[in-house]
Amino acid sequence: MWQTTKHGLYKQFNFENFREAFAFMTKVAALAEQYDHHPRWENEWNVVQIWLITHEAEGNITDKDREMAEAIDVIMEGPPAEKLDTSALEHHDKVKLFADGGSRGNPGPSSSGFVILDMSDKVLVDKGVYLGITTNNQAEYTALKLGLEEARKMGAHEVEVYMDSLLVINQMNGMFKIKNRELYPIHDAIKQLVEQFKHVSFSHVPREFNKLADAAVNRATDEELQAERTG
Numbered sequence: 001m002w003q004t005t006k007h008g009l010y011k012q013f014n015f016e017n018f019r020e021a022f023a024f025m026t027k028v029a030a031l032a033e034q035y036d037h038h039p040r041w042e043n044e045w046n047v048v049q050i051w052l053i054t055h056e057a058e059g060n061i062t063d064k065d066r067e068m069a070e071a072i073d074v075i076m077e078g079p080p081a082e083k084l085d086t087s088a089l090e091h092h093d094k095v096k097l098f099a100d101g102g103s104r105g106n107p108g109p110s111s112s113g114f115v116i117l118d119m120s121d122k123v124l125v126d127k128g129v130y131l132g133i134t135t136n137n138q139a140e141y142t143a144l145k146l147g148l149e150e151a152r153k154m155g156a157h158e159v160e161v162y163m164d165s166l167l168v169i170n171q172m173n174g175m176f177k178i179k180n181r182e183l184y185p186i187h188d189a190i191k192q193l194v195e196q197f198k199h200v201s202f203s204h205v206p207r208e209f210n211k212l213a214d215a216a217v218n219r220a221t222d223e224e225l226q227a228e229r230t231g
Contacts, residue, residue, distance in 0.1 A: 002069045008040070008053030009065050013076065015046045018223045024048060027075050037068050045230045092118050094158040097147045098205075100165075100213035101139025102221070109225060110139040113216025114147030116154070125150055126212065128220030140165045141186045143213065144172075148193045148200070157198040164207040164214075172202045 002009045015021040025041070025048060032038045040051040050072065052065040096117045103110040110133065116125040129146060131139055144161065151159050163169055170176040171187065178187055194200045207214065 002052075004061060005051070008051040008059075009061055009069050010049070010051050011069070011072075013048045013050070015048070018045050018226050019219055021046050021048050024075065028072055031068070031071055031075065035064075035068050035071065037064055039068070045226055092124065092154055092156055094119055094160075095124065095151055095154070095156045096121070096160045096162065097144075097151055098162045098210055098213040099140070099143035099147045100163065100210055100217050101136060101141070101143040102214070102217040103134060103136045103139055104221065107133055107135045109221055110134040110136070111217045111220035111224070112139050112143035112146055113213045113218075113220060114143050114150065115212040115216060116147065116151055123212070124154070126216055128216035128218075128223075130220045130224040137165075137167065137180065137183060138186070139217070140168050141183060141190065143217075144168060145186060145190050145193065148190065148197075152193065152196060159197055159200045161200060161202045162205045162210065163202075164205055164210040166204050169202045169204040 002011045004010075013021075013024065015024065021043060025043060028039070028041075028050070037052075037054075040053070042049045052061070052068050053059055054062040054064050096119065097114060098117070099112070099114040101110065101112045110131045111128055112131060113128040114125070115123060115127075117123055127146070127150070129142075131142060134142075140163065144163065147161075148159065161169075161172075167176065171178055171183075172190070178184060
C-alpha cells in the first residue's frame with residue numbers, strides 16, 4: 001500500500017534479486033516517460049523505494065501521482081520480471097542450447113549461463129549461476145553440463161548445442177584432446193549426460209551469436225558481486 005509522506009506517495013518494493021529489481025525499474029522508467037511524470041527512487045540490490053510528488057503543484061500529492069502509483073501497481077501484479085518456471089514448461093522433443101561461461105580474472109569470480117530455445121527460437125529457459133572462484137574453461141564446461149541437465153528435465157530427446165568456446169566444442173567432438181586434468185571429471189560427466197539423449201550435436205558460433213548466454217553469465221556475476229558489496 002502506498003503511504004502518504006511529506007516527501008510524496010511512498011512505497012517499497014522487494015524482489016528476489018537485483019535482476020528482478022532492475023527489470024522492474026526499467027518498466028517503471030518506460031511508464032514514467034509515458035505519463036511524463038518521473039519519480040524519485042532509490043535502489044539497493046533487491047529493494048526499490050519510490051516517492052511520487054508533483055513539483056508543479058508546489059510539492060503536493062495530486063491525482064497525477066495517484067494515477068502513476070496505480071500504474072506501477074499494475075506492473076507488480078503481472079508475472080515476475082524475466083522469471084521462468086521451468087516446471088510448467090510443455091514438453092519439447094528437440095531444443096537448442098546456447099551455453100557460455102566467464103571468469104573475471106581467470107581464475108576469478110565466475111558464472112555459467114545457458115539459454116534453451118525451441119526450434120522456432122522461442123526462449124524457454126534463461127539462467128545464470130554464480131560458481132565462485134574458478135577459470136573460464138571450468139565455467140564454460142559447467143554451463144554446458146547445467147544446460148544439458150535442464151534439457152533432460154524438460155524431456156528433450158535431441159539437443160543442438162551452440163557455444164563460442166572453440167576449445168569446448170572441439171573437445172566434445174573429439175577433435176581436441178583434454179590437456180587440463182582438472183577438466184576430466186566434468187567432461188566425463190557431460191559425456192554420460194549425452195548418452196541419455198537420442199542425439200546431441202555440438203557447434204561453434206561466433207560470440208555475437210551467443211549474446212543471450214553471455215548476458216546470463218554477466219547477470220549472475222553482477223548480482224553476486226552486488227550482494228557482497230551491500231551485504
